[in-house]
Amino acid sequence: MSVAQLSTPETGVLRPSSGKALLIDGKRGSEEVLAEITEQVRGLDGLQPGLAVILVGADPASQVYVGAKGKAAKACGFHSVQHDLPAESTEAEILAVIQKLNADPKIHGILLQLPLPNGADATRIIESIAPEKDVDGLHPINSGLLAIGDIERALIPCTPAGSMILLQKAAAALNFKLQGAEAVVVGRSNLVGKPIAQLLLAQNATVTIAHSRTRDLPAVVRRADVLIAAVGRPEMIKGDWIKPGAIVIDVGINRVPATDPAAKSKTRLVGDVAFAESLDTAAAITPVPGGVGPMTIAMLMSNTLKAALRISGRKSGH
Numbered sequence: 001m002s003v004a005q006l007s008t009p010e011t012g013v014l015r016p017s018s019g020k021a022l023l024i025d026g027k028r029g030s031e032e033v034l035a036e037i038t039e040q041v042r043g044l045d046g047l048q049p050g051l052a053v054i055l056v057g058a059d060p061a062s063q064v065y066v067g068a069k070g071k072a073a074k075a076c077g078f079h080s081v082q083h084d085l086p087a088e089s090t091e092a093e094i095l096a097v098i099q100k101l102n103a104d105p106k107i108h109g110i111l112l113q114l115p116l117p118n119g120a121d122a123t124r125i126i127e128s129i130a131p132e133k134d135v136d137g138l139h140p141i142n143s144g145l146l147a148i149g150d151i152e153r154a155l156i157p158c159t160p161a162g163s164m165i166l167l168q169k170a171a172a173a174l175n176f177k178l179q180g181a182e183a184v185v186v187g188r189s190n191l192v193g194k195p196i197a198q199l200l201l202a203q204n205a206t207v208t209i210a211h212s213r214t215r216d217l218p219a220v221v222r223r224a225d226v227l228i229a230a231v232g233r234p235e236m237i238k239g240d241w242i243k244p245g246a247i248v249i250d251v252g253i254n255r256v257p258a259t260d261p262a263a264k265s266k267t268r269l270v271g272d273v274a275f276a277e278s279l280d281t282a283a284a285i286t287p288v289p290g291g292v293g294p295m296t297i298a299m300l301m302s303n304t305l306k307a308a309l310r311i312s313g314r315k316s317g318h
């Protein structure tokens, strides 16, 4: 099924030709966000938002994502820089780059692409980023603001922020109330699971965070009016786990071998949810690719603009 063919200009929520779930179009959602940012930047007299992305090592997927971030930044009219560091860089070397960027008045947003090579821990490096330039929203100051519900002041991690926009679009299209809804988040990462749980709480949803040690995960998922799948395991959540009428936001982006031997690529992307199996049960679902992924990059631009406006004193915050 081709998502592009099914696009409806009004909502960005698409009706597929088979099954009954609406498809939530993240590509379209991201284009809307990026167009709005580009427009705002044109009107910023004498202020050019600046984004710096640090890539340590040469992971091919990370190289693609970092490249896409730079391209989006330039398309929005931002000043964009990329720092490529060797995989064997020491923590002190990465910290030295961050210190320079913290002090650089042309840079308003700093992002360390994750994961670091060889599973290295990024905690101390992230903590060295000036909180007002932490456009990934991972510094403890920003996660703390989110945890206390101060969403206005926090810089919010990009994937959760983008997921919430798609969820709200689907809820509006279905006349579905998030307030009081049972939301289940599968995955407890600092990048996605925990922040998205906080954002759902802020919408007055009743939130459960499930994870690899959760007892009877299928039963927990079956309670979900809103399901956020962020486990990073290809198609782990089966169609018969989905509650009829649920809104499903699939954050997983997993590369698996292609099933069609005639396919151009030897691999294909799938989410954490068995998509085809879920179409008849869910009320709305994000596809992979073309769902949450593109929103991640759009929300990074949104955070960079927000940071630039605050740092330059044009908007309050922090």
Ligand SMILES: Nc1nc2c(c(=O)[nH]1)N[C@@H](CN(C=O)c1ccc(C(=O)N[C@@H](CCC(=O)O)C(=O)O)cc1)CN2
Residues within 6 Å of the ligand: 065, 066, 111, 112, 113, 114, 115, 136, 158, 159, 191, 253, 269, 288, 289, 290, 291, 292, 293, 294, 295, 296, 297
């Ligand atoms: N510091 C960070 N590191 C990582 C983040 C992050 O938010 N901050 N998120 C992911 C990777 N990521 C951005 O960094 C990202 C992943 C996927 C996409 C995307 O648009 N995916 C497309 C498919 C692309 C493809 O063909 O491979 C889609 O889903 O349609 C954008 C950004 C981990 N690291």
